[in-house]
Amino acid sequence: MNVSSTRFRFYSRNLGLPILFALVTFIAFDLTDLDRLFTNLFYDPVAGVFPIDHVHAFEKVTHKWARIIPNWTGELAIVGAFLSFLWPCLERYRETRLAGCIVRSSVATPLKFLRQHRLDFFFIIVAFALSTGVIHFLKSHTSIYCPVETTLYGGTEIRREWFENFTLWHEAGSGRCWPGGHASSAFSMFAVYFVARRYRWHYSNILLAGVCVLGMVYGTARVVQGWHYFSHTLWAGIFVWLSTLLSALFFYGRSRLQQPIRKANDSRSVAGGASDACVD
Template sequence: MQLSSKLNQHETLLPIRINALYPLSTRFYAIHAVLLMFFGLLFLWLARDGSLDMTLTGYWFDPMTQQFPWKDNAWLDLINHRLLKYVVIATGVLLLLAGLMRRQQHWVLVALLIGVGSLAVGVLKATSAHSCPWDLVQFGGKAFSYPLLGAVPVESGPGRCFPGGHASSGFSLMALFFLYWPSRPRMAWLCWGGAIALGLAMGYGQMMRGAHFLSHNLWAGWWVWLVQLLIYGCVTHLMNKMRKI
C-alpha cells in the first residue's frame, strides 16, 4: 500500500516538473490588469502638464552654458549607458542558449520576453513625436515640448524619445519573474523588484544626461510589463491547449 502510494506520488510530480510552461491563474492576470490601469492613470496624471518632468530634468541643466554638464560624462556613458545595457543583453542571450541546449522551453520563453519587452518600447519610441530634453528650447534646443496626450506642435523636433528606450533594457529583466513563479515566489518578486530598480536607475542616468524625462522611464516600465504579461499569457495558453489535443 505504501509502495503504491509512493509510486502514485512520483507519477503526479513528474508531469509538473516536465510542464515547465505553466499557465498563470486568471486571478493573477486580473490583479495585474487593475494595477496596470491604476499606474497608467497615475503616470498620465504625473505627466499632465510636464511640470514634474521639467523640474527633475532641469536640476541637471546649466542655464549659464545652456547645456547638460553630464551629457558627455565618460563614466556615466560607460557604466550606465553601455555596460549595464550589455549586461542585460548578455543575460538574455545566455539564458536563450542555455534553454536551447538543455531543451528548456521555459528558459527560452523568458529569454525571448527579455528581448520583446525592449523591442516593444523601441517600436513605440521610433514612432513618437516627443523629443528628448536636450532638443527642447527650455534646455538650449529648438524643439517645442507638449503634454503627453496634447496636440503635436509644428516644431516638435526630431521626436523618437518616448518611452525611454534605455530604461526599458533594465525593466526587461522583469521577465525573470516568470522563471521562478510559482515554485520560488520570493525569488520571483525579488527579480521583479530588482528589474524595476535597475530600470529606474538606468533611466535616471539618462535624465542626468538630458536624454529623457521621468515620464519616459515610467512608461517604459509600464509597456514592458504589459507586453511580457500578454505574450506569456498567450504562449502558455496555446501550449496547454496543444497538450490537451
C-alpha cells in the same frame, strides 16, 4: 476560493495595478510640468548644458556597461534554446560512439538542464523581442524629442507630449525619446521574474523588486544627463510589464503563474517541475 475569484485577483494585480499606475503617471506628469521641474534640477542654465552629460565615466558605466545585464541575459537565452535540442538528439543516437561518450560524460547534466528549461529560454527570447518591438513602435509613432534636443534646453525642437503626436499607422517623425529605451532594456528582465513565478521560487518577489530598481537606475541615469524625462522611465516600465505579461500568459498560462510561492523548506525540485512541463 473559486476560479473566478482567483482569476480576478490575478488580473487585478498584474493588469489592473499597472493600468492604474499608467493613469496616475499620465495625470501627474503628462498633464503637468512635473517632468520639466525635475529635469531643471540637473540643468545649468548659465552654461546651457547638463553637466553630468559631459562626464565620460558616468556615460560609460551607466549607459554602455549597464547594457551588459539584459544583453547577456538575452544572448544566453538564445544559446540555451539552441542547445536544448542537443540532448534529445544525443539520446536518439546514443548507440553511436560519439553520442554515447557525451551521454556518459559530465556534460550530460547541463545538457539535460537545458532541455528541461527549453520553454523558459524561448519565453525569454519572445518576451524580450515583444517588449523591444513595443517600445520601438511607440518611439517612432510618437516622435518625442529628448530634453537636450528641445528649445527648453538649448536644442532646436519643440517640446510636445506623446499624446499630441501619436499616430497609429505611420511614423510621426524623427524623434525617438518616448518611452525610455535604456530603462526598457533593464525592465525587460521582468521576463526572468515570470520564469521565477512559474517555478514558485521563494525569492521571486525580491527579484521583481530588483528589476524595478534596476530599471529606475537605468532611467534616472539618462534623466540627469538630459536625455529623458522621468516619466519616460515610468512609461517604459509599464509597457514592458504589459508586453511581458502577455508573453507569460501565452507560454505558461494564468494558473501556473498564480501558484503559491514555494516555502524555503519545500523539498520539491524546480527542475523536476520543468521536466513535467516541457516536451522534447
